[in-house]
Amino acid sequence: MFNLKTLPNIVTFTLFASISYSAAALTETSSVSKDPTQGINLVGDNKITESELIKQLDAAIPQWTDSILNARSLDNPIANLNFNFVLASFNDEMSNLPPEEASQAFGKVNAIHLNKKTGKLRYVNRDRRWHFERDNKQKPISARAASEIVSKLLTQLKIPYSELNRPIVRSQIAAGAKVGSKQPQDKFEMYQIAYIPRQINGLNILQSDIKVAINHQGQVQRASIDWPEFKLDDQIQLIDRKSVLQNAVQEIMLQNPDSDLIIKSKLAYAKVNDDSFHQPVAVLSVNSLPTPYQLIIKLTESTSEYESE
Amino acid sequence: MNMQIKKICFSKVSQCILYSLLITPFAHGAYEAKSYAVTTWDASCSGSTRSAWDNMADAWYDEITNTGFSLFGWCLSGHCSDAFTRDGQYVNGNIINSKFADSSLVSWGNDTRHLDEGDAVMLALHGFESGNDYGGRVRVNESGGGNCDIMRSEMELGDSDLEFLHLSSCQSMDDNQWSTWWSAFGRAHQVDGFHGLMWIGSSLVNDYKDFADDAFSSTIAESWLDNMYIPDISGSDDQCPVAYAVGANSTDTWNRIGTERYDNVHSDPSSIGYWGVIYIRGCDPAAESVIASDFSS
Numbered sequence: 337m338f339n340l341k342t343l344p345n346i347v348t349f350t351l352f353a354s355i356s357y358s359a360a361a362l363t364e365t366s367s368v369s370k371d372p373t374q375g376i377n378l379v380g381d382n383k384i385t386e387s388e389l390i391k392q393l394d395a396a397i398p399q400w401t402d403s404i405l406n407a408r409s410l411d412n413p414i415a416n417l418n419f420n421f422v423l424a425s426f427n428d429e430m431s432n433l434p435p436e437e438a439s440q441a442f443g444k445v446n447a448i449h450l451n452k453k454t455g456k457l458r459y460v461n462r463d464r465r466w467h468f469e470r471d472n473k474q475k476p477i478s479a480r481a482a483s484e485i486v487s488k489l490l491t492q493l494k495i496p497y498s499e500l501n502r503p504i505v506r507s508q509i510a511a512g513a514k515v516g517s518k519q520p521q522d523k524f525e526m527y528q529i530a531y532i533p534r535q536i537n538g539l540n541i542l543q544s545d546i547k548v549a550i551n552h553q554g555q556v557q558r559a560s561i562d563w564p565e566f567k568l569d570d571q572i573q574l575i576d577r578k579s580v581l582q583n584a585v586q587e588i589m590l591q592n593p594d595s596d597l598i599i600k601s602k603l604a605y606a607k608v609n610d611d612s613f614h615q616p617v618a619v620l621s622v623n624s625l626p627t628p629y630q631l632i633i634k635l636t637e638s639t640s641e642y643e644s645e
Numbered sequence: 646m647n648m649q650i651k652k653i654c655f656s657k658v659s660q661c662i663l664y665s666l667l668i669t670p671f672a673h674g675a676y677e678a679k680s681y682a683v684t685t686w687d688a689s690c691s692g693s694t695r696s697a698w699d700n701m702a703d704a705w706y707d708e709i710t711n712t713g714f715s716l717f718g719w720c721l722s723g724h725c726s727d728a729f730t731r732d733g734q735y736v737n738g739n740i741i742n743s744k745f746a747d748s749s750l751v752s753w754g755n756d757t758r759h760l761d762e763g764d765a766v767m768l769a770l771h772g773f774e775s776g777n778d779y780g781g782r783v784r785v786n787e788s789g790g791g792n793c794d795i796m797r798s799e800m801e802l803g804d805s806d807l808e809f810l811h812l813s814s815c816q817s818m819d820d821n822q823w824s825t826w827w828s829a830f831g832r833a834h835q836v837d838g839f840h841g842l843m844w845i846g847s848s849l850v851n852d853y854k855d856f857a858d859d860a861f862s863s864t865i866a867e868s869w870l871d872n873m874y875i876p877d878i879s880g881s882d883d884q885c886p887v888a889y890a891v892g893a894n895s896t897d898t899w900n901r902i903g904t905e906r907y908d909n910v911h912s913d914p915s916s917i918g919y920w921g922v923i924y925i926r927g928c929d930p931a932a933e934s935v936i937a938s939d940f941s942s
Contacts, residue, residue, distance in 0.1 A: 377691075378686075439722050440720065460862050465903055468896055508925060509925070510902075510922070515917060518940065525926075543848065547871055591694050626772075630849065
């Protein structure tokens with residue numbers, strides 16, 4: 337069990353450490369062809385064979401062991417929140433709050449969406465927005481200062497530190513020009529935004545992350561937290577790798593695969609088909625012209641007699 | 646029926662009607678949503694199948710039109726009277742380019758009763774770039790005009806009705822197109838798209854639902870960025886959303902893109918003298934260089 341008193345420092349360190357990673361990412365170049373529309377051909381050639389796909393998939397999908405089913409979450413923090421607690425955490429206030437049954441509350445300049453069942457929290461304060469005439473000459477706060485603000489917020493909201501994956505901090509930019517200009521004449525930094533994926537047992541949780549925008553005054557302008565309760569289905573068992581590969585091949589063959597497709601994969605936990613439980617999956621990123629796609633391939637099958645669809 | 650029974654029945658009916666009025670919100674009807682999505686190009690135009698695309702567009706459409714539940718004036722869930730009305734949800738079928746083109750630009754254009762009839766429209770189809778012009782691949786090559794592609798240069802958005810166009814389509818807002826996208830604006834307010842390639846998938850469906858949901862409290866532009874920006878989506882590339890707006894001048898443009906929500910729609914721009922975008926710095930997608938690093942291609 338981690339010590340909540342030390343959490344702000346730990347999270348700040350993690351966020352700050354990410355800044356160098358973020359800066360390095362700016363200089364990365366894509367490994368994918370920069371001209372995918374030669375001849376404006378938008379259909380795959382369907383020439384790749386199933387055996388070739390199996391080879392690619394086998395190389396791309398990481399190995400897994402039984403330990404992938406030993407994933408537990410420490411807490412369900414969003415379920416414990418209420419509007420007053422959220423407002424206090426964001427150093428804000430709102431008069432005339434709705435009944436507890438409501439999933440949303442609206443003030444004159446602020447709004448909260450709090451869905452305890454799905455683990456969704458949204459907050460925005462429109463008085464804290466970037467204002468062109470007021471802020472166009474102002475500089476954003478440093479990424480380090482933004483990290484400290486975010487770490488304090490996550491501590492107050494009781495988001496488990498151990499489930500925070502490596503964050504990045506990026507700037508939201510506004511750029512524009514008078515019509516006729518070939519490129520932007522004006523450029524402004526609007527907010528520092530921290531992006532933090534969620535992880536459990538060393539794997540990312542799909543559709544579960546945190547985004548927080550900090551304005552030039554060091555206030556949280558908006559926050560988006562998707563933190564559903566993590567429950568691994570205990571009525572599942574792992575299937576063999578060959579079956580996983582075969583299932584993936586069938587999905588890819590339905591999408592008119594091109595012979596030069598590139599497959600990358602990572603393991604993760606996801607809710608599949610709106611199930612209330614999470615389960616381990618292989619996330620396939622298939623960069624195949626003309627539009628790339630993600631596939632979620634289950635690593636398990638149900639052990640219950642009556643599998644729900 | 647005696648008077649007593651009549652009174653009871655009337656009382657119950659009145660209660661039912663009153664209760665219904667109290668708990669059932671109605672969309673105000675002022676704004677209309679439309680959605681066009683292609684998943685299979687098995688008619689006269691070619692394109693690779695992308696099975697999950699309609700689910701993504703449908704998620705947006707169902708959420709922007711979600712009236713939800715209100716009680717005694719409290720909007721407890723959904724968007725109550727701010728919800729858009731359902732004006733058309735089209736998947737595959739006869740999706741042709743004339744529905745998205747303007748007759749003032751091409752003789753076969755017929756967007757007035759289609760794309761330009763909605764107030765907020767989601768368009769989900771394969772995208773590409775030709776020169777500095779965005780193109781989308783439709784499903785059917787209609788006889789008598791046009792072809793299989795709808796180009797940005799064939800669009801005049803909002804001269805009939807459209808305010809907000811959301812393009813779930815690759816290269817729909819590449820940085821080298823920014824200096825010309827304004828010319829497709831009639832009286833439209835905002836176009837949202839992607840720099841470089843965007844991604845399809847069942848795991849991304851909720852992003853489209855959340856985009857619609859959040860755009861009633863955050864701005865449409867920031868909701869687009871928050872829900873569509875996905876760092877390292879593929880292991881090497883990011884997904885890079887861009888929100889684009891126009892205005893009479895810079896102050897007008899930044900005020901529009903910085904405050905317009907689905908429940909806070911401004912009047913149409915009086916003129917177009919300036920264009921502006923918002924994006925995430927350093928975003929590096931497939932098929933394009935880092936955003937805002939090369940405006941030539």
